[in-house]
Amino acid sequence: MEKNENLSGDKPRPWHSYHTVYTNAKAGMEGVDKEKVQRIVYETSKGSKYFENEEKKEALLRQKIENMRAQRAKLSAADLSHYQTVADRRILELEATRDLSRIWLHADMDAFYAAVETLSNPSLKGKPMAVGGMSMISTANYEARRFGVRAAMPGFIARKLCPELIFVPTDFKKYTHYSELTRKVFEKYDPNFMAASLDEAYLDITEVCKERSMSGGEIAEELRKCVNEETGLTCSAGVAPNRLLAKFVLTNDRMAVMTFIFSLPIRKIGGIGKVTEHILRDAFGISTCEEMLQKGGLLCALFSHSTADFFLSVGLGIGRTDTPQVSSRKSISSERTFSATDDETLLYQKLADIAEMLCTDMKKGGLCGRTLTLKLKTASFEVRSRAVTSEKYFSSSEDILKYASKLLKAELPISLRLMGLRLSHFNEDKIGSPSDPTQKTLNNFIVSADLSRKNLVDSKSLGSDINDLKLMNNMEGSFSIESHELQRYGIRDPLDSNNLQDLNVHHCTSTDSVEAEKIREPSSNKIADKVITKDMAGEVSQWKESGLSLPGQLEGGSPDRVNQVIMDNETVFSSEQKDGLVWVDDYKCSLCGIEMPPYFDEERQEHSDFHLAERLQNDESSIYSRTSTPRQRSVKKDRISSQSKRKRHKPSPKKGRHLSIDMFFAKSNQNF
DNA sequence: GGGAACCGATTAG
DNA sequence: TTCCACTAATCGGTTCCC
Incomplete structure (x- = not known):
């Protein structure tokens, strides 16, 4: 059946062009009929929205690669010579940092979730089994992997590959328990070990090796036995001079490292994923780590400092050897997939649920934050994010939902x-402690100063003459004036309904100072109803039609909250009175006499904010006048909504003509 | 020009 | 029958304000 379809197609083997990660080698997948797996995955996916989106992404990647090839072709002999010198110098500098004094061990539990499930239900032994569900698989045991089933594969595809596959739902309580048992073993070898996940850890075993006069390999063997005795589970362990290579087994000898790394495919390196692999291979002909060094000049010419640095380090087999300080969490999130819908009532209800889930997690960690990001995946699998930063730290579900609703509203109508x-x-303070924006600003200042210093140190060793590389990013493509550029010149599209949204956000934020104070009132501490009722949804559309901001009732429905919200609304709609401003004859400012027609809504509001700010600045008792004026805030928010507007006109600015050299390498400087 | 905020993209488990 | 998750981190580009 499948063969016939393939034969009748224009291309004899269309699945070959569908690049998935499922055919990559993984433990237990040796001997898998890759072509068969690829074909089944293709046939199962073909025609779906997901598939179409993947095709779009691949087309963009091909375009990006073409673009890089074109840039590469533009380099003159003088350019190439220059960047080769840059690369050579950088290689020498990196080589000077090589540290062969440490021994790092990487422990990785074998098919962890699946193994734990088999331990608690021995009847699963020997049968193909996957932990997860029809939508996604977390782990597959080795019996299932022989069929091509693997982690991060949708369950329904896995079932096509292996019809007798047994699905076991995830049970994190169980995995956490076993993870703790393994960590007790790890602690014996390195009290400061780095846990990479529930089933993975990096250990600096240098001291243990010295104390016991044992080699890294011997310690690794002992650790594996110990883990097995304590948990009944098996694990793999690699040993190397640094964390970049700790998944392999290498001695602390430069030649051993270089010999090994040279023939190593780049995809084996952590931080180099599917996209980077394709770019390096198709645009530069780089497939092995050795080629990273051979083509170092090109990499320095066409990539950013840090990226080129990472590539050269990979070519040299140099990675991190220090034990980083325990870094605190930087963000917390909650997301849910559901059947695609454009029903606004339903979307607001789901948003309220997610806000509640996030709030619960925030409370567990005692966290408060001030930037909220809304992530959206459309029915066609396009991913977007919209963010807003508040002057004050917050963690309540009411506040989260308030900001989230505003962000979502700007995207409607949409099918998600x-x-x-x-x-x-995050604020370092815990929930319940008095909120003092001034203090927080100071904290932020200190933190950012530290970060700046760190970045400075990190980049100090880089050659400054590579700075001009950034020019390359702007070389491609022709320019035309688009919506964002119009925005830049202060020209607004009168037909753009989002101008109203700008106004909405503006109205709300211009009163943030007042509202923020109110939110701290005891009444706001009460838990509000999270579910938006149909009636309330009706109000949503009413407000939408009116082009005014969403009233707070829609963001929390309890009576206590309603009182507060009414007050908020008063502040929203009467801020002009509060600063004493009246538009004489609906045209002239009563305070300074400036003339502004009634339809200059936004400009009028900003003008009103100006007077309000002026007044606040005179009021020394206002803490907000010391940190950020309403004028400043309103401008910021205006920018936020402007950006949203731009995206709506041009959903993927990076996907169009402005194909610059994007960043590809997260984590590259962290773990290695 | 530097810094902050926002956004999209990539990676990993 | 089911039809591609969730959490976290990071980086480069862009825009805007100071």
Whole structure:
């Protein structure tokens, strides 16, 4: 059946062009009929929205690669010579940092979740089994892997590959228990070990090796036995001079490292994923780590400092050897997938649920944040994010939902299959402690100063003459004036309904100072109803039609909350009175005499904010006048909504003509 | 020009 | 029958304000 279809197609083997990660080698997948797996995955996916989106992404990647090839072709002989010199110098500098004095061990539990499930239900032994569900698999045991089934594969595809596959739902309580048992073993070898996940850890075993006069390999063997005795589970362990290579077994000898790394495919390196692999291979002909060094000049010419640095380090087999300080969490998020819908009532209800989930997690960690990011995945699998930063730190579900609703509202109408909320920019203070924006600003100042210093140190060793590389990013493509550029010149599209949204956000934020104070009132501490009723949804559309901001009732429905919200509304709609401003004859400012027609809504509001700010500045008792004026805030928010507007006109600015050299390498400087 | 905020993209488990 | 998750981190680009 499948063969016939393939034969009748234009291309004899169309699945070959469908790049998935499922055919990559993974433990237990040796001998898998890759072509068969690839074909089944293709046939199962073909025609779906997901598939179409993947095709779009691949087309963009091909375009990006073409673009890089074109840039590469533009380099003159002089350029190439220059960047080769840059690369050579950088290689020498990196080589000077090589540290062969440490021994790092990487422990990785074998098919962890599946193994734990088999331990608690021995009847699963020997049968193909996967932990997860029809939508996604977390782990597959080795019996299932022989069929091509693997982690991060949708369950329904896995079932096509292996019809007798047994599905076991995830049970994190169980995995956490076993994880703790393994960590007790790890602690014996390195009290400061780095846990990479529930089933993975990096250990600096240098001291243990010295104390016991044992080699890294011997310690690794002992640790594996110990883990097995304590948990009944098996694990793999690699040993190397640094964390970049700790998944392999290498001695602390430069030649051993270089010999090994040279023939190593780049995809084996942590931080190099599917996209980077394709770019390096198709644009530069780089497949092995050795080629990273051979083509170092090109990499320095066409990539950023840090990226080129990472590539050269990979070519040299140099990775991190220090034990980083325990870093605190930087963000917390919650997201949920559901059947795609454009029903606004339903979307607001789901948003309220997610806000509640996030709030619960925030409370567990005692966290407060001030930047809320709304993540959206459309019915066609396009992913977007929209963020807003508040002057004050917050963690209540009411506050989360308030900001989230504003962000979502700007995207409507839309058909979504996923929504998520992330809170970041944490306050170090715990919930319940008095909120003092001035103090927090100071904290932020100290933190950012530290970060700046760190970045400075990190980049100090880089050659400054690579700075001009950034020019390369702007070389491609022609320019035309688009919506965002119009925005830049202060020209607004009168037909853009989002101008109203700008106004909405503006109205709300211009009163943030007043509202923020109110939110701290005891009444706001009460838990509000999270579910938006149909009636309330009706109000949503009413407010939408009116082009005014969402009233707070829609963001929390308890009577206590309603009182507060009414007060908020008063502040929203009467801020002009509060600063004493009246538009004489609906035209002239009563305070300074400036003339502004009634339809200059936004400009009028900003003008009103100006007077309000002026007044607040005179009021020394106002803490907000010491940190950020309403004028400043309103401008910020205006920018936020402007950006949203731009995206709506041009959903993927990076996907169009402005194909610059994007960043590809997260984590590259962290773990290695 | 530097910094902050926002956004999209990549990676990993 | 089911039809591609969730959490976290990071980086480069862009825009805007000071």
